[in-house]
Amino acid sequence: VRKLEFLIAILVLTIAACFFMELGYSKPNAHEVLEGLFVPQLKGNGATGLAVSLLGAMVMP
Numbered sequence: 001v002r003k004l005e006f007l008i009a010i011l012v013l014t015i016a017a018c019f020f021m022e023l024g025y026s027k028p029n030a031h032e033v034l035e036g037l038f039v040p041q042l043k044g045n046g047a048t049g050l051a052v053s054l055l056g057a058m059v060m061p
Helices: 002-026 030-038 047-059
Strands: none
Touching: none
């Protein structure tokens, strides 16, 4: 069981490392990133439907 937990931890850390490398590569505006994390906005015609479908995809499994 410990080997499996270690493998999963390595995989999660790999995903996190790739995410932060991509974040560093793209150099987004830090203010906009933090604002988007804490003040979500729905823009466009299909944004509400997209938000509901994302919520459903997270709750369904």
